[in-house]
Amino acid sequence: MSAKPKKTAAHAPKETWELRLYVAGQTPRAITAFANLKKICEEHLDGVCSIEVVDLLKNPQLAKGDQILALPTLVRKLPQPVRKIIGDLSNTERVLVGLDLRPRT
Numbered sequence: 001m002s003a004k005p006k007k008t009a010a011h012a013p014k015e016t017w018e019l020r021l022y023v024a025g026q027t028p029r030a031i032t033a034f035a036n037l038k039k040i041c042e043e044h045l046d047g048v049c050s051i052e053v054v055d056l057l058k059n060p061q062l063a064k065g066d067q068i069l070a071l072p073t074l075v076r077k078l079p080q081p082v083r084k085i086i087g088d089l090s091n092t093e094r095v096l097v098g099l100d101l102r103p104r105t
Contacts, residue, residue, distance in 0.1 A: 017041075017049035018077040022068045025057045029088045033072040036089035044101050074098075 021037055023030035034053060041049045054062050056071065066075050066084075076083040076099055085098040096102040 015048065015079050017045055017079065018052070019049055020052045020054055020066065020075045020077055022054050022056055022063065022066070022071055022073045022075065024071045025055060030072050032088040032090065033074070036092070036095070037074060040089065040092060040095055040099075044096060 019037065019041070021034060023033065034051075037051060041047075041051065056063050056068070066073075066082075068075075070086045072086070072088060074085040074089060074095075076085075083098060083100065085095055089095050093102070
């Protein structure tokens with residue numbers, strides 16, 4: 001008699017994460033925020049995220065939809081609920097908590 005294999009996180013269906021990073025041009029903070037976000041996605045989201053960078057110097061009207069007040073700002077569109085993180089995303093622990101990838105301590 002064989003036991004049923006347990007489902008592990010590795011076998012669970014993966015959610016797609018939609019992330020939008022609002023910046024104002026190619027500033028050092030914007031470049032740092034994008035690099036930090038890319039690293040977090042590679043290390044913690046196992047390649048199941050899409051990153052859209054919105055440059056508000058080119059499309060300022062897009063700030064209204066997500067109520068962007070400071071830059072850079074990361075908006076998690078999916079999975080719901082929408083979450084926002086302001087800054088260059090250099091504090092990885094804070095970003096993981098903000099994205100709900102780690103529980104608050």
